[in-house]
Structure formats: structure tokens, C-alpha cells
Amino acid sequence: MSVMDYFRRSPAARRTALISPAVGLIVFFMVVPLGLMLVYSFLQRATYGGVIWQVSFESYIQFLFERDLDDSLLFNSAYLQIYGRSFILAGITTLLCVVIGFPTALYLVQQPERRRNILMFLVTIPFWTNLLVRTYAWILLLRREGLVDFGLEWLGITQEPLGLLYSDTANLIGLVYSFVPFMVLPIYSSLEKLDFRLVEAAYDLGATRLTALRRVIVPLSMPGIAAGCILVFVPCLGAYVTPELLGGGKALMIGNLIQQQFGASQNWPFGAALSFALLAIVLFALVAYSLRFGRGALTEGR
Amino acid sequence: MRGNPLRHFPGTGTAAASFFVFLYAPVVVLIGLSFNSGRSSTLWEGFTFDWYGVVLDNPDILRAAKNSLIVGVIATVIATVFATIAAIGLDRARFRGMNAVNSVIALPLIVPEIVTAVATLIFFLSIGLKLGLGTVILAHVVFCIPFAYLPIKARLEGMPATFREAAADLYANEWQVFRRITLPLLWPGVIAGAMLAFITSLDDFVISYFVAGPGASTLPIYIFASLRMGVTPEVNAISSLMLVVSILFVSISAWIGRRSR
Numbered sequence: 318m319s320v321m322d323y324f325r326r327s328p329a330a331r332r333t334a335l336i337s338p339a340v341g342l343i344v345f346f347m348v349v350p351l352g353l354m355l356v357y358s359f360l361q362r363a364t365y366g367g368v369i370w371q372v373s374f375e376s377y378i379q380f381l382f383e384r385d386l387d388d389s390l391l392f393n394s395a396y397l398q399i400y401g402r403s404f405i406l407a408g409i410t411t412l413l414c415v416v417i418g419f420p421t422a423l424y425l426v427q428q429p430e431r432r433r434n435i436l437m438f439l440v441t442i443p444f445w446t447n448l449l450v451r452t453y454a455w456i457l458l459l460r461r462e463g464l465v466d467f468g469l470e471w472l473g474i475t476q477e478p479l480g481l482l483y484s485d486t487a488n489l490i491g492l493v494y495s496f497v498p499f500m501v502l503p504i505y506s507s508l509e510k511l512d513f514r515l516v517e518a519a520y521d522l523g524a525t526r527l528t529a530l531r532r533v534i535v536p537l538s539m540p541g542i543a544a545g546c547i548l549v550f551v552p553c554l555g556a557y558v559t560p561e562l563l564g565g566g567k568a569l570m571i572g573n574l575i576q577q578q579f580g581a582s583q584n585w586p587f588g589a590a591l592s593f594a595l596l597a598i599v600l601f602a603l604v605a606y607s608l609r610f611g612r613g614a615l616t617e618g619r
Numbered sequence: 620m621r622g623n624p625l626r627h628f629p630g631t632g633t634a635a636a637s638f639f640v641f642l643y644a645p646v647v648v649l650i651g652l653s654f655n656s657g658r659s660s661t662l663w664e665g666f667t668f669d670w671y672g673v674v675l676d677n678p679d680i681l682r683a684a685k686n687s688l689i690v691g692v693i694a695t696v697i698a699t700v701f702a703t704i705a706a707i708g709l710d711r712a713r714f715r716g717m718n719a720v721n722s723v724i725a726l727p728l729i730v731p732e733i734v735t736a737v738a739t740l741i742f743f744l745s746i747g748l749k750l751g752l753g754t755v756i757l758a759h760v761v762f763c764i765p766f767a768y769l770p771i772k773a774r775l776e777g778m779p780a781t782f783r784e785a786a787a788d789l790y791a792n793e794w795q796v797f798r799r800i801t802l803p804l805l806w807p808g809v810i811a812g813a814m815l816a817f818i819t820s821l822d823d824f825v826i827s828y829f830v831a832g833p834g835a836s837t838l839p840i841y842i843f844a845s846l847r848m849g850v851t852p853e854v855n856a857i858s859s860l861m862l863v864v865s866i867l868f869v870s871i872s873a874w875i876g877r878r879s880r
Contacts, residue, residue, distance in 0.1 A: 329714070331708070332708045332709075332712055332714070333708075334708075335704045335705060335707055335708025335709075336704075336705050336708040336709060336720060338701045338704065338705070339701040339702060339704070339705035339724060339764050339768070340705065340720055340723050340724065342701060342760065342761060342764065343723050343724065343726055343727065343761055343764060344723060346739070346742070346757060346758070346760075346761045347726055347727060347730070347735065347738070347739075347761055348723065348726070349742065350738035350739050350741060350742035351730070351734075351738045353738065353741055353742050353745065354734075354737060354738040354741055354742075357741055367744070417634065417637075417638055417641075418638075420628070420630065420631045420634035420635065421631070421634050421635045421638040423628055423631045424628075424631035424632055424634060424635035425635065427627065427628075427631070436635075436639075438873060439639060439642070439643075440642075441869070442866060442869055443642060445815070445818045445819075445822070445865050445866075445868070445869040446646075446822070446861075446862050446865045446866060446869075447821075447822040447824075447839060447858075447861050447862065447865060448822065448824065449822075449824045449839050449842055449843060450649070450839075450842065450858040450861050450862055451645065451646065451862075453649070453842070453846060453854070453858055454645035454646060454648060454649040454858075455645055456846070456850060457645075457648060457649060457652060457850065457855075458644075458645055458648060460850070464648060494641065494642070494645070497638070497641075497642070498642070501638070526628060526629075530628065551731065552731065552732075554731070555731030555732065555733045555734065557732070557733050557825050558824060558825065558843075562846065571733075572731075572733045572825075575733050575734075575737060576733070579737065579740065579829065585741065588737060589737065589741065592733065592734045592737040592738070593734075595731055595733070595734055596730060596731065596734045599729070599730070599731055599734075600729075603729065
């Protein structure tokens with residue numbers, strides 16, 4: 318019996334053969350590495366990068382404590398603060414993205430089809446253009462005496478250059494800029510499914526625009542808003558490029574802290590532990606979302 | 620439908636307009652400045668193509684571009700082939716463990732880039748791989764698979780079973796059905812998937828930055844390194860080129876997808 322015959326007779330075998338290369342590759346080069354990363358976080362650091370294969374909880378202790386001269390542990394909140402900062406920055410970014418994204422999506426669904434298609438295409442283009450390059454464009458705009466300073470002075474809003482670059486503000490602008498399309502798309506697709514006769518019914522019952530918005534449109538587009546929040550919050554939390562380029566050394570986020578452990582600090586186990594903590598937070602957010610809004614809702618809302 | 624005043628929400632037009640300005644103004648400024656003859660990023664001193672000439676004369680940039688191209692092409696071909704056969708295997712399939720398979724394929728989209736970068740670096744070094752262009756290609760293949768997979772899967776789902784059934788009625792064997800019916804109909808999806816995989820590979824910075832060995836710098840790594848040195852018109856030009864290439868590719872990919880729907 319030839320191989321072809323075997324596959325013809327057994328659909329399950331054929332399916333396995335077809336799926337295995339892709340799945341096998343991702344398992345071997347992604348699932349296994351993630352497992353290894355967890356193992357590394359429990360090993361001892363070697364001085365010049367790499368690890369010593371000896372079990373150690375040092376990385377997790379280092380996250381919360383520092384060692385005093387006499388080897389006693391002192392509580393150290395520095396790393397916790399960076400996680401906290403990243404949460405706050407990611408949270409504010411998500412909020413700003415909702416504020417910008419919701420009315421934009423509401424506008425888009427009202428447009429005639431042709432125009433809507435063109436505008437939606439414009440929303441998706443940033444997904445496929447280089448984040449590094451798009452962030453770099455903001456360096457040009459935000460640097461001291463750059464176009465933003467120039468524009469604000471020309472309008473008479475400010476008298477002297479603000480020099481916004483390398484600040485939390487610059488970082489926030491960059492984060493919102495990077496991720497706001499992720500908010501518009503899912504909100505748009507849930508608004509598109511919304512039956513606008515319900516809104517008309519609300520008007521018939523004497524609702525004002527604001528009431529209709531608050532009591533009908535927003536609740537019905539909640540799955541989209543929540544999907545958008547996840548899609549913005551998750552990559553934002555792990556952002557590396559934006560804080561590195563726009564925040565300067567001052568606006569350190571989790572991503573930069575992790576990179577440092579593999580750069581200047583050469584503390585791989587600690588870097589692995591920090592990465593694992595980030596992954597755990599992200600997975601927790603995704604599980605919480607799918608428990609609330611149903612399995613697969615995230616990808617369908619996209 | 621149109622012009623129904625009840626459907627109109629005042630202020631959303633302004634919000635959408637500001638959104639698009641916010642999204643595209645930086646890109647327009649960047650491309651504009653790449654033609655500025657002066658070195659200033661504020662004052663316009665005249666139109667020039669000179670910086671593009673400087674870019675094309677810089678051997679480091681050319682080497683980085685060549686690396687990006689090699690990585691992009693190889694990663695795209697492998698990822699697209701694997702994604703295509705996986706999509707065909709999973710088409711209309713119902714079996715135990717299907718959710719697990721789907722989750723594995725989507726995994727590169729879920730895990731934060733920096734975490735993937737760390738895990739991949741640790742893995743490569745501990746199995747004794749030497750960091751270089753090869754490790755970059757390997758890492759890219761993995762995260763390109765879901766990008767290639769999604770449009771192919773969408774295309775398969777939208778394909779009516781009737782064509783294949785008709786072919787089978789006319790005594791085509793399974794291979795003939797695949798070769799003469801499924802593949803030609805699937806082709807636009809495969810092309811769209813390949814293009815998205817290619818752009819994703821071309822644009823990746825974080826993962827490449829971690830797993831590229833010496834001499835294996837891709838274009839984004841080169842740009843990042845030169846940004847550390849300061850802003851130059853040269854970087855404006857190379858960045859603009861990358862933006863234009865990406866936008867061109869997405870547009871073609873979208874156009875192919877639409878035309879053959």
C-alpha cells in the first residue's frame with residue numbers, strides 16, 4: 318500500500334500530516350522556548366550572561382527585595398514600581414484609545430459603503446507599517462523646536478519650546494498612536510452588527526441622543542469595546558520600542574526592564590522571570606476576557 | 620439609510636477627522652522631510668532627492684536591506700507553505716484537540732513580542748545555535764505562520780463546497796480536485812497571506828534585535844542603531860522608503876483580495 322493510498326483511506330492521518338509542520342514548528346520554536354524560559358527563571362545567573370544550572374529562587378526574591386550588606390532582605394519596590402507604571406501607562410493609553418476610537422468607529426459605520434471601505438482601509442494600513450519608523454516620525458515632531466513646538470508657538474498657545482520628547486507625555490502620545498487602530502476595528506465591527514432600529518425605537522420612546530447612546534449603543538457594542546481594550550492594553554504593557562525612543566531613560570516600562578537584563582545587566586534568570594510575569598498577566602487578561610465574553614469573541618470581534 | 624438625521628451623532632465627524640489626521644500627519648511629515656534639502660526637521664530649505672542617493676550609496680544600509688530581503692523571502696515562503704497545508708488540513712475539520720491546534724497557531728499573535736524574543740534567544744543559545752541570519756529566519760518563520768494562515772483560512776471558509784463536489788461527480792480524484800479546483804480558487808488567499816507574512820517579517824524589530832548575531836542586522840535594527848546616534852536626513856529617507864514599500868504591499872494584497880472575491 319502506497320503512502321498516498323494510506324492517506325486516502327484515513328482522513329485523520331492525512332489531517333495530522335497536513336497540520337503537523339506548522340503546529341510542530343510553533344510548538345518546537347515557541348512553546349518549548351517559553352517552557353525553557355520558565356525553567357531559566359529558577360536558575361542561578363552567570364556573571365557574563367547565561368545561567369548556572371542550579372535551582373535558585375533569587376530572581377523572584379530580587380523582584381521584591383534587595384540584599385543588605387549582611388545578606389538580610391530589605392523590601393525594594395523599584396521593580397514593582399516599574400510594573401505599576403507600565404500598568405498605569407497602559408491603562409491611560411487604553412482609556413484615551415476608547416475616547417478617540419469610539420466616536421471614530423461610530424462615524425465610520427454611518428458612512429456609505431464605498432467611502433466606508435476606503436476609510437477602513439486607511440485604519441488598517443498602520444498595522445502593516447513599521448512601528449519603529451512610525452515612532453521615529455514622532456521624534457521629528459516632538460523634539461525641541463520640532464514641528465509640534467513650532468505649531469503651538471505659531472498658534473500662540475505656547476511662548477517657548479516645550480521639548481516634549483523624552484517624557485511620559487511623549488511616551489503616551491506614542492503608545493496611543495501605535496495602538497489606537499486596534500481599538501477602532503473591533504468597536505467598528507460590533508457597531509456594524511448593531512441593529513439601528515433599536516436606536517430609532519429608543520428615540521420613539523422619547524430618548525435623547527445622549528440617552529440612546531448611553532443606554533442602547535454603548536451597551537450593545539460592549540464586546541467590541543472590551544476586545545479593543547484587550548488588544549490595546551496587552552501589547553501596550555509589553556511595549557519596548559515606544560518607551561525606548563520617546564520616553565528616553567526616564568519612562569522605563571516592563572519591556573525595557575526585560576531588555577536590560579539581556580543587555581547591560583546580564584541577568585538572564587531575572588529577565589526570564591520578568592518575562593514570565595508579563596506573560597502570566599497577559600494570559601490572565603485574555604482568560605478573563607473570554608470567560609466574560611465567550612470563547613473566540615476576541616478574534617471574531619476583530 | 621443616508622441622511623437620516625436620527626442616525627447622525629454630532630461631533631463624531633470631527634472626532635474621525637482628528638483621528639485620521641493624528642494617524643497620518645506624522646507619516647506625511649516624515650516623507651516630506653525626507654525630501655528636505657536642509658538637515659532641519661522644522662524648516663523647509665528646498666526639494667531634493669539627495670538623501671535617497673546617500674542611502675543607496677551607504678554599504679551598511681544596503682547590507683541591512685539585503686539581510687531584510689533574504690530573511691523576508693525565505694521566512695515568507697516557508698511560513699506560507701506550512702500555513703497553506705495546515706489551513707487545508709483544518710478546513711471543515713472537527714476533531715478532538717482542534718481548539719488546542721487553533722490556539723497553538725494563534726500563539727505568536729498572543730504572546731507579547733518581548734517575551735517571544737527572550738524565550739527564543741534563550742532557546743537558541745541553549746541548543747547551541749550560533750546567532751546569525753539563520754536564527755533570525757527561524758524566528759521569523761514561526762511568527763509569520765499565523766499572519767499567512769488567517770487570510771488563507773478566510774478564503775477556504777468562503778469557498779463553496781459545490782465546486783469540489785461537482786468535480787468529484789465528474790470522477791476527479793482527490794488530488795485532481797485539489798490541483799484543479801481548490802488550489803486555483805485558494806490562490807488569492809495564498810498570495811494575500813504571503814504578502815502579509817512578508818510585511819510582518821520586514822517590519823519586525825524586537826525579535827530580530829534579540830536573535831540577530833553580528834553582521835545579521837536587518838533594516839529596522841540598522842534604523843534603531845542610527846537613531847541612537849541622532850536624527851539624520853538619511854534615516855528620514857530610509858524610513859520613508861520602508862513605509863512606502865509596506866503601504867504598497869498592503870494595497871496590492873487588499874486589491875488582490877477584493878478583485879477575486
